[in-house]
Amino acid sequence: MREIDSNEIRQAVRDLAIAAAHDLEPDILDALLAARDRETGELAGNILELLLTNANIASRDRIPVCQDTGTGILFLELGQEVHIRGDLNEALQEGVRLGYEEGYLRKSVCDPLTRKNTGTNTPAVVHLELVPGDRITIRFLPKGCGSENMSSLVMLPPAAGTEGVVRHVIDRVLAAGSNPCPPMVVGVGLGGSFEKAALLAKKALLRPVGERSEREDVAALEERMLREINGQGQGVHGFGGITTALAVHMEVFPCHIASLPVAINIQCHAHRHKEIVL
Amino acid sequence: MPFTKEALASLQAGQLISLSGTLYTGRDQTHRRLCALLDEGKELPVDLAGQLLYYVGPSPARPGRVIGAAGPTTSYRMDSYTPRLLALGLAATMGKGARSAEVRQAMLAHGAVYLAAIGGAGAFLSKCVKKAELVAFDDAGPEALFRFEVEKFPAVVINDLEGRDYYALVAGAKKKGEG
Numbered sequence: 001m002r003e004i005d006s007n008e009i010r011q012a013v014r015d016l017a018i019a020a021a022h023d024l025e026p027d028i029l030d031a032l033l034a035a036r037d038r039e040t041g042e043l044a045g046n047i048l049e050l051l052l053t054n055a056n057i058a059s060r061d062r063i064p065v066c067q068d069t070g071t072g073i074l075f076l077e078l079g080q081e082v083h084i085r086g087d088l089n090e091a092l093q094e095g096v097r098l099g100y101e102e103g104y105l106r107k108s109v110c111d112p113l114t115r116k117n118t119g120t121n122t123p124a125v126v127h128l129e130l131v132p133g134d135r136i137t138i139r140f141l142p143k144g145c146g147s148e149n150m151s152s153l154v155m156l157p158p159a160a161g162t163e164g165v166v167r168h169v170i171d172r173v174l175a176a177g178s179n180p181c182p183p184m185v186v187g188v189g190l191g192g193s194f195e196k197a198a199l200l201a202k203k204a205l206l207r208p209v210g211e212r213s214e215r216e217d218v219a220a221l222e223e224r225m226l227r228e229i230n231g232q233g234q235g236v237h238g239f240g241g242i243t244t245a246l247a248v249h250m251e252v253f254p255c256h257i258a259s260l261p262v263a264i265n266i267q268c269h270a271h272r273h274k275e276i277v278l
Numbered sequence: 279m280p281f282t283k284e285a286l287a288s289l290q291a292g293q294l295i296s297l298s299g300t301l302y303t304g305r306d307q308t309h310r311r312l313c314a315l316l317d318e319g320k321e322l323p324v325d326l327a328g329q330l331l332y333y334v335g336p337s338p339a340r341p342g343r344v345i346g347a348a349g350p351t352t353s354y355r356m357d358s359y360t361p362r363l364l365a366l367g368l369a370a371t372m373g374k375g376a377r378s379a380e381v382r383q384a385m386l387a388h389g390a391v392y393l394a395a396i397g398g399a400g401a402f403l404s405k406c407v408k409k410a411e412l413v414a415f416d417d418a419g420p421e422a423l424f425r426f427e428v429e430k431f432p433a434v435v436i437n438d439l440e441g442r443d444y445y446a447l448v449a450g451a452k453k454k455g456e457g
Contacts, residue, residue: 043292043434046294050399050432051398051399053402054398054400054401055401057402058347058401061401062340063346063400063401064337064346064347064400064401065398066347066349066399066400067334067335067336067337067346067347067348067420068335068351068400069347104338104339104346105337106335106336106337106346106347107419108420115306117418117420146374146397178376178394179354179376181397181398233448233451234449235448237397238375238394238448239292239394239434239444239448240448240451268397270398270400
């Protein structure tokens with residue numbers, strides 16, 4: 001058994017929130033650089049260059065990459081041999097509150113009915129998973145809603161098959177147009193149950209940008225969907241070109257014999273994510 | 279900005295332009311409140327005639343800075359309110375993403391344009407805002423109505439006065455190519 005103090009967790013979450021808003025990770029920066037280098041559209045190329053400049057300014061001058069610093073989404077892998085001293089949930093929420101206050105991040109969370117802003121960017125959404133070991137992995141994914149609003153979940157009939165899944169994903173992504181700030185990362189959750197598919201789609205976004213599925217057939221579908229999406233020419237911000245999406249990541253999970261859940265969670269090019277292992 | 283009729287008429291769909299001058303900001307709650315004021319027959323806190331309304335909810339300014347990140351939010355959420363504001367003489371709106379058929383019609387009828395700012399470039403665009411002044415709806419937090427002075431603020435013309443839509447032109451060009 002290993003003890004971890006909840007104060008350490010609170011501090012870690014605060015720091016993750018601030019870092020995520022200002023410093024893009026190498027995976028997304030490399031994907032944007034590669035996109036700029038191969039882009040054929042003139043306007044699209046200029047905009048990709050501007051996005052890379054934006055990332056530099058954000059990191060250097062401590063201005064958020066995007067003003068939509070998002071809803072806080074926390075993924076925790078909690079080692080079952082860890083004992084936490086103090087209140088874990090409180091530490092997570094307090095960490096988010098401190099990060100958004102002290103990092104000059106926008107508070108974007110409100111009551112769904114009254115639309116009154118909670119003023120703290122909490123509550124954050126927490127996904128907790130028990131794993132073997134004596135460590136805690138915390139991943140912070142601030143999710144802006146230009147992209148989140150373009151997400152969808154559908155329960156297809158099994159007869160729709162692979163073609164049905166591919167068509168649905170491509171149609172939804174193209175229908176999103178320039179709303180989600182393309183070039184985007186497309187997370188697909190295939191199978192499981194209603195809520196599992198949605199979670200898989202979001203988890204797919206945690207994979208390093210462009211890393212293919214370990215399953216060969218799934219990796220082939222990811223590549224095919226990416227090619228078809230980019231072949232439609234909407235491009236960066238809908239201004240044309242060959243870079244509508246940077247990657248398609250699909251996570252799969254067995255489902256009921258009567259079911260074929262497909263969830264799509266879209267992420268913008270300001271793909272902010274940070275991770276720490278305690 | 280504010281725009282002259284000639285300046286508006288010179289804008290062409292697909293053109294990358296650079297904006298300098300005064301604009302107003304507003305997003306979801308700002309629109310809801312402006313239209314509620316109109317419903318009650320009250321005066322708006324600003325005269326929108328000839329102005330540009332930018333859909334943005336900036337992040338807070340660090341001490342000594344003008345504003346935080348200040349990129350555009352998605353425009354379709356403002357669609358249901360926009361025709362009423364265009365009828366008041368609003369000359370241009372700026373955000374990201376396509377507008378509804380109703381908004382496009384209203385823009386044609388009232389001689390207004392729609393511009394796309396560069397989504398997700400909040401830090402870069404923050405540097406283009408030289409002055410930010412709170413005008414109304416302070417309690418709405420990031421959704422308050424500000425007056426910005428901007429310099430060399432980049433934008434792409436999406437809908438021009440001749441009724442062209444750049445997003446549709448891009449999508450149509452691909453379809454035609456496949457013909």
